[in-house]
Amino acid sequence: MLIIDVITLFPEVIEAGTRYSIVGRAMERGLVAIRLVQLRDFATDKHRTVDDEPYGGGAGLVMKPEPIFRAVEYCLQTASAAEATPERAARIILLEPQGKLYTQALARELAQESHLILICGHYEGVDARVREHLATDTISIGDFVLTGGELPTLIIIDSVVRLLPGAIHSPESLQQDSFSDGLLGYPQYTRPEEFRGWRVPPVLLSGNHGAIARWRRREQLRLTRMLRPDLFARAYLTKQDVELLKELSEDEVQR
Numbered sequence: 238m239l240i241i242d243v244i245t246l247f248p249e250v251i252e253a254g255t256r257y258s259i260v261g262r263a264m265e266r267g268l269v270a271i272r273l274v275q276l277r278d279f280a281t282d283k284h285r286t287v288d289d290e291p292y293g294g295g296a297g298l299v300m301k302p303e304p305i306f307r308a309v310e311y312c313l314q315t316a317s318a319a320e321a322t323p324e325r326a327a328r329i330i331l332l333e334p335q336g337k338l339y340t341q342a343l344a345r346e347l348a349q350e351s352h353l354i355l356i357c358g359h360y361e362g363v364d365a366r367v368r369e370h371l372a373t374d375t376i377s378i379g380d381f382v383l384t385g386g387e388l389p390t391l392i393i394i395d396s397v398v399r400l401l402p403g404a405i406h407s408p409e410s411l412q413q414d415s416f417s418d419g420l421l422g423y424p425q426y427t428r429p430e431e432f433r434g435w436r437v438p439p440v441l442l443s444g445n446h447g448a449i450a451r452w453r454r455r456e457q458l459r460l461t462r463m464l465r466p467d468l469f470a471r472a473y474l475t476k477q478d479v480e481l482l483k484e485l486s487e488d489e490v491q492r
């Protein structure tokens with residue numbers, strides 16, 4: 238079982254975001270335990286202070302290191318005391334806009350672990366000693382700034398939990414997902430066959446599984462090249478992919 242500890246000032250946000258759907262069911266089935274840790278409980282003064290003014294001056298408040306270190310130590314001790322003793326060292330993840338960009342590859346890596354500790358920042362961020370001396374990873378979910386680490390944490394939990402064995406009904410669908418093989422996913426259609434004059438591509442109705450697989454792969458290549466040239470440049474292409482790309486170029490010339 239994967240243990241995910243979330244250190245936060247707003248546990249109710251994480252609770253609301255994990256109660257339903259695949260993550261909620263994975264918790265019920267015992268595939269994952271999500272433990273909410275209120276950072277304020279680890280403050281050392283009677284006012285339960287978790288933030289202070291930045292050294293060197295400037296606007297806003299910075300989250301103090303002591304409560305965060307104490308909360309992480311609590312998570313490590315209680316997880317190893319629990320029945321499901323983690324086989325490996327915990328990944329201690331600080332959410333920060335300066336972190337490594339979160340990707341599906343990182344989600345796959347985290348889904349192999351047995352204990353994740355996610356630290357949600359707020360205000361102007363977290364005392365840098367947390368990143369320097371406590372966190373094993375610093376992760377950003379994109380080049381934008383949110384008010385707190387709770388939404389990034391929910392994104393990580395959701396993307397990791399759906400990869401756990403037994404979390405989703407048809408695990409083969411994971412292989413069809415965008416990014417699973419370095420390309421975007423292919424377009425999907427369902428009934429009706431014709432909607433407001435727009436028809437489903439005829440090959441999908443042909444019953445010819447080989448032709449369908451080729452069409453889907455071709456669409457993956459076409460869309461990735463068009464929409465995400467950065468991904469396309471890094472993608473591993475097979476001999477068949479190169480042939481499909483040639484076909485695509487010929488079609489484009491004919492049009």
Ligand SMILES: C[S@@+](CC[C@H](N)C(=O)[O-])C[C@H]1O[C@@H](n2cnc3c(N)ncnc32)[C@H](O)[C@@H]1O
Pocket residue numbers: 332333334335356357358359360361362363376377378379380381382383384385386387389
């Ligand atoms: C207002 S932000 C702090 C921004 C910080 N002053 C900066 O410019 O990098 C407060 C907290 O939200 C979270 N956060 C905001 N944007 C994020 C992102 N793109 N990825 C991950 N966490 C983020 C982090 O936990 C951060 O400590």
